Amino acid sequence: MAQMLHCTVNGTLVERMVEDDTTLLTFLREELGLTGTKEGCGEGDCGACTVLVDDTSVNSCLFLALLAEGRSITTIEGIEQDGELSDIQQAFIDHGAIQCGFCSPGMIVSVSHLLNQNPEPSEEEIRRGMSGNLCRCTGYQQMVEAVQEVAAHRKTEKQSEKAILI
Structure with a gap:
């Protein structure tokens, strides 16, 4: 069953319908086109999918997207500063x-x-x-x-x- 997700991704407010079982990794890559976050193992062991949720490091392959309701997400795309590498x-x-x-x-x-x-x-x-x-x-x-x-x-x-x- 899909639910509305409201969150901030790299400083931009995002509102999308999301299925209950969609991971944050899938949401970022497929719904938002933020492909910098990678899926390595899909089991939370390799860290390729690491993002920040309210400034806490999480494995987005294990984190359900709907758990990001009202929260702030930073991906690798949000690490750069004013179009320049950090x-x-x-x-x-x-x-x-x-x-x-x-x-x-x-x-x-x-x-x-x-x-x-x-x-x-x-x-x-x-x-x-x-x-x-x-x-x-x-x-x-x-x-x-x-x-x-x-x-x-x-x-x-x-x-x-x-x-x-x-």
Whole structure:
């Protein structure tokens, strides 16, 4: 049975009829055309489908779309800033942390969540924050280095902003 879903996706209000058994992944890809979110395993193990729901990281392949009623969803398409790659996306490119690219959207969304929760994570915290995302192409080290660079750059920017205000 279909029900009306009202939610915000990447800052845009969305209203659509959705079947009870439709996953958020299917809704995003098939109803909204947001194909950056990938289906890897379909069982919540690989993290390729990671999105943020009210700033909480979820596997969209397991999350029913109707559970997003009234909530805010951020996909990889919402991570970019004003049509430009986010600092996380650019750092992944700069560090060679993207090879085939299939896991990258989920990984970048997970890293975005991590840095929002913990702006200065240790290497161990970065690895733990990415642990729900599997990558078959890299050894993860380039990803860790990319996150460390972003965290350090953001810290420097924040310190510069404080100095200007003083």
